Amino acid sequence: MHDPQTLNERFGIAGKLSFREAAAGIVVAEIDNAQAVASICLQGGHVMSWRPKSQAEPVVWLSPLAKLAPSKSIRGGVPVCWPWFGPHAKESGYPGHGFARTVPWNVTATGSAESGATRIVLELEPNEQTRAMWPHESRCVIEILVGETLKISLVTDNLGEDAFVIGEALHTYFRIGDIADVRVLGLDGCAFVDKVDDGKRKTQEGAVTFDGETDRVYLDTTAECTIEDPRLKRRIRIAKDGSASTVIWTPWAEKADKMGDFGPDGWRAMVCVESANALDDVVKVPAGERHTLAVEYRAETL
Ligand code: BG6
Numbered sequence: 001m002h003d004p005q006t007l008n009e010r011f012g013i014a015g016k017l018s019f020r021e022a023a024a025g026i027v028v029a030e031i032d033n034a035q036a037v038a039s040i041c042l043q044g045g046h047v048m049s050w051r052p053k054s055q056a057e058p059v060v061w062l063s064p065l066a067k068l069a070p071s072k073s074i075r076g077g078v079p080v081c082w083p084w085f086g087p088h089a090k091e092s093g094y095p096g097h098g099f100a101r102t103v104p105w106n107v108t109a110t111g112s113a114e115s116g117a118t119r120i121v122l123e124l125e126p127n128e129q130t131r132a133m134w135p136h137e138s139r140c141v142i143e144i145l146v147g148e149t150l151k152i153s154l155v156t157d158n159l160g161e162d163a164f165v166i167g168e169a170l171h172t173y174f175r176i177g178d179i180a181d182v183r184v185l186g187l188d189g190c191a192f193v194d195k196v197d198d199g200k201r202k203t204q205e206g207a208v209t210f211d212g213e214t215d216r217v218y219l220d221t222t223a224e225c226t227i228e229d230p231r232l233k234r235r236i237r238i239a240k241d242g243s244a245s246t247v248i249w250t251p252w253a254e255k256a257d258k259m260g261d262f263g264p265d266g267w268r269a270m271v272c273v274e275s276a277n278a279l280d281d282v283v284k285v286p287a288g289e290r291h292t293l294a295v296e297y298r299a300e301t302l
Pocket of ligand 1: 073096097171195215216247249274
């Protein structure tokens with residue numbers, strides 16, 4: 001069910017949550033409550049933007065050139081990478097970062113939490129193509145709580161008779177003042193795979209800072225990360241659960257130009273800090289069991 005009128009009748013919350021067709025065939029849930037504003041695209045179960053009302057600037061960044069089109073991923077927001085992260089291990093023709101971010105998801109529930117946050121729950125809708133790429137009985141659900149903090153839980157149920165292995169990420173683009181000025185804390189001493197240096201394994205020393213394309217998978221880390229942003233005079237805290245990898249990515253100028261959907265200098269205003277289970281940290285989900293990757297984001301004024 002992807003018709004905004006029916007969705008509004010069934011799941012709308014007066015003055016707080018409504019659905020609209022943002023582009024042909026693309027429905028977006030708009031949330032505006034006392035604490036925050038956010039947009040969530042039903043295709044991909046994709047949080048496109050989030051701004052707590054204490055902040056002048058969004059905390060989750062959406063590219064000004066983000067394209068909303070059927071089966072296309074959206075540049076910015078919180079792409080859901082599932083059931084694999086990066087290239088598929090065996091099939092080079094399968095989509096990078098899995099298919100979850102480009103298929104429709106169904107709304108299964110909405111509501112208001114006691115904290116005042118607005119809740120929306122979406123379930124990935126499998127189709128013939130996704131079943132061919134992922135022949136496992138599974139359920140993938142995302143629960144999003146929009147308030148002074150943004151909470152997202154990505155829940156995978158194994159409904160089959162055999163275990164399966166997933167890779168996944170909440171591939172969040174955070175809005176920052178300028179990439180050259182921010183530091184990411186929380187990864188000191190962590191081993192990482194450096195994807196811009198032939199996949200070499202290295203160890204982080206101190207905070208992560210940026211002076212060129214950066215694409216790293218930090219392994220075996222459940223630590224909270226913090227983005228310190230002197231320009232926007234704030235700190236973004238990224239807490240996570242059920243995630244053993246943290247991916248840090250910024251394309252820098254040349255790659256962003258080639259990608260074509262960042263907008264002029266858009267790459268300077270974002271950094272991806274992704275809560276993931278990738279490479280050595282993929283997750284085996286036994287038959288009948290559940291795995292949950294959860295995050296909570298919070299902005300604090302410096
Ligand atoms: C990151 C990867 O997570 O996502 C990068 O580590 C990749 O290698 C980036 O370029 C963006 O991916 P995409 O498919 O959304 O352009």
